[in-house]
Amino acid sequence: MKKILFVCVENAGRSQMAEAFAKKYGEENFIVSSAGNKPAEKVNPVVVEVMREKGIDISANKPKLITAKMAMDFDLIVTMGCNDQGICPGPFFKPTVDWFLEDPKGKPVEKVREIRDEIEQRVKQLIAQPG
Numbered sequence: 344m345k346k347i348l349f350v351c352v353e354n355a356g357r358s359q360m361a362e363a364f365a366k367k368y369g370e371e372n373f374i375v376s377s378a379g380n381k382p383a384e385k386v387n388p389v390v391v392e393v394m395r396e397k398g399i400d401i402s403a404n405k406p407k408l409i410t411a412k413m414a415m416d417f418d419l420i421v422t423m424g425c426n427d428q429g430i431c432p433g434p435f436f437k438p439t440v441d442w443f444l445e446d447p448k449g450k451p452v453e454k455v456r457e458i459r460d461e462i463e464q465r466v467k468q469l470i471a472q473p474g
Contacts, residue, residue, distance in 0.1 A: 344372060344373060344374050345372065345373050345374070345418050345419065346373070346374040346375070346376075346416065346417040346418045346419070347365060347373055347374070347375045347376075347417060347418065347419045347420075347421060347469070348375070348376055348377065348378065348409075348413065348414065348417035348419070348420045348421070349361040349362050349365070349375065349376070349377040349378075349421050349423065350377065350378055350379060350380075350409055350420060350421065350422045350423065351377075351379055351422070351423035351424070351446070352379050352380060352381050352446070353379050353381055353382055353383035353406060353448070354377055354378050354379030354382045354383065354406035354407055354408075354409075355379070355382070355383035355385065355386050355387045355390070355406050355448070356386070356387045356390045356446065356447040356448060356455075356458075357423035357424070357442075357444050357446065357447065357458065357462060358377035358378070358379065358423055359377055359386050359387075359390060359394075359401055359404055359406075360390060360394060360401075360458075360459055360462045360463075361377065361421065361423065361462050361465075361466055362375050362376060362377035363394060363399045363401050363404075364399075364462060364463050364466040364467075365466050365469075365470060367399060368466060368467055368470055369466075369470035372470065373470060376407075376413075376417070377407070378406075378407045378408060378409035378410075378413060379406055379407070379408065379409060380408070380409055382406035382407060382408050383406045384406070385405070385406070386401055386402070386404050386405075386406065387447060387448060387455075389447065389450070389452055389455045390447055390455060390459075392452065393452065393455050393456050393459045394459065396456070397459070397463070414437065415437070417437060418437065418438070419437060419438050419439075419440065420437050420438070420439045420440075421439070421440050421441075421442060421469070422439060422440070422441045422442070423441075423442055423444045423446075424441065424442060424443045424444040424445065424446065442462075442465055444458060444461065444462065445458055447459075
């Protein structure tokens with residue numbers, strides 16, 4: 344099974360959504376997790392709300408700190424756009440893809456829904472790729 348790690352700064356929004364969608368759509372073929380280099384105390388409540396709209400409850404999720412061991416244990420690392428902020432953890436020794444997604448922190452619910460929908464589409468595309 345391919346192992347995918349989704350990474351954003353606080354592990355409170357984008358990477359939590361990506362992990363949840365990957366578990367929903369690719370559970371039989373993928374092991375997924377998410378982490379951040381400056382984890383927040385809790386998942387963004389607006390992110391929890393918009394994921395509930397999709398029938399996914401991430402209210403019990405806790406942001407996690409990425410470690411070098413964690414990064415090494417995964418086959419692919421997907422960063423959510425933190426590279427352009429210069430604060431993504433790294434360097435990684437595994438293949439890394441950056442999705443350049445806007446951070447939902449402090450954004451209105453309508454914008455967070457747009458980010459959620461983009462993440463959902465990207466996750467579907469990612470898990471549909473062979474290999």
